[in-house]
Structure formats: structure tokens, C-alpha cells
Amino acid sequence: MVDTVSIASQRAVLAFPQTYMNESGHAVKLLVKRYDVEDPARIVVVQDELDLPHARVRVKAGGGLAGHNGLRSIVNHLKTDEFLRVRIGIGKPPGGKEHGADHVLKRPSKALKTELEIAVQEAADAVEAILADGVQRAMNRFNSSPAL
Numbered sequence: 001m002v003d004t005v006s007i008a009s010q011r012a013v014l015a016f017p018q019t020y021m022n023e024s025g026h027a028v029k030l031l032v033k034r035y036d037v038e039d040p041a042r043i044v045v046v047q048d049e050l051d052l053p054h055a056r057v058r059v060k061a062g063g064g065l066a067g068h069n070g071l072r073s074i075v076n077h078l079k080t081d082e083f084l085r086v087r088i089g090i091g092k093p094p095g096g097k098e099h100g101a102d103h104v105l106k107r108p109s110k111a112l113k114t115e116l117e118i119a120v121q122e123a124a125d126a127v128e129a130i131l132a133d134g135v136q137r138a139m140n141r142f143n144s145s146p147a148l
Contacts, residue, residue, distance in 0.1 A: 001016045025076055050093070055088070055119040122142070
């Protein structure tokens with residue numbers, strides 16, 4: 001699913017890949033080619049993050065994969081990790097990262113779901129802040145906010 005919108009007086013292409021998460025790099029590469037994106041810093045990936053507490057939102061420029069197979073796919077297809085990320089914390093699973101897949105796929109409780117819905121709205125605000133004010137200001141704003 002793809003839509004073109006205006007955010008902070010800039011054209012933005014919003015996409016929700018219809019691939020499996022582990023193959024999301026294929027969809028990103030096609031979008032980059034279709035919209036002739038040359039600078040990877042103009043790509044913002046919204047992702048879940050095991051290494052962040054539940055529902056915490058953080059902005060990051062470039063960086064490692066933290067074992068995230070969707071990010072691995074994107075890096076493999078783009079040949080760079082210099083894209084921007086808006087990370088939504090889902091917390092570490094009980095028993096450690098080796099149970100990460102089960103944790104990610106498990107339906108959250110009603111309370112956790114409500115917190116995640118708020119975090120998704122905050123993530124959308126973070127994307128808007130990146131476009132309006134730049135990544136550094138967005139990081140200052142979102143990375144210093146307390147956890148829910």
C-alpha cells in the first residue's frame with residue numbers, strides 16, 4: 001500500500017509493504033527506484049524494537065540491525081544502513097531474545113495494545129518532526145521523552 005501526501009510542505013511517500021517483514025527490503029528497494037531516492041537519509045523506516053521498553057518511541061539515524069531481520073533485508077537491498085529509523089519499543093520477551101519471534105507475533109494484552117496505539121501515533125508525529133525540523137531536532141525531542 002502506497003500513498004503520496006504532503007507533510008511539512010514536502011511531498012512524502014508513505015508505504016506499508018505487503019511482503020513478509022523479513023523481505024521488506026525488496027519493497028523498499030522498489031520504492032527507492034520508483035521515486036528516484038538517491039540519499040538514504042531521505043528514507044524513514046518505522047520499526048518495532050525489542051531493545052526498547054514497551055511503547056517507547058525513539059528516532060535514530062543509521063546504525064546496526066539489533067538482530068532485526070526486516071532491517072537486515074532493507075540493508076541488503078539498499079547496500080547501506082544510513083536510512084532513518086523511528087523505533088517503537090515492544091520490550092524484551094520473557095526468556096530472552098531467542099524467544100523474540102514468538103514475542104513479536106503474540107497478540108498484546110488490551111492494556112499493552114492501548115499503549116502501542118499511542119506509541120504508533122507518537123511515531124507518526126516523529127516522522128512529521130523529521131520532515132519539518134530535521135532528524136537532529138526530532139532525535140532531541142523524541143529521544144529525551146520519558147517512557148509511558
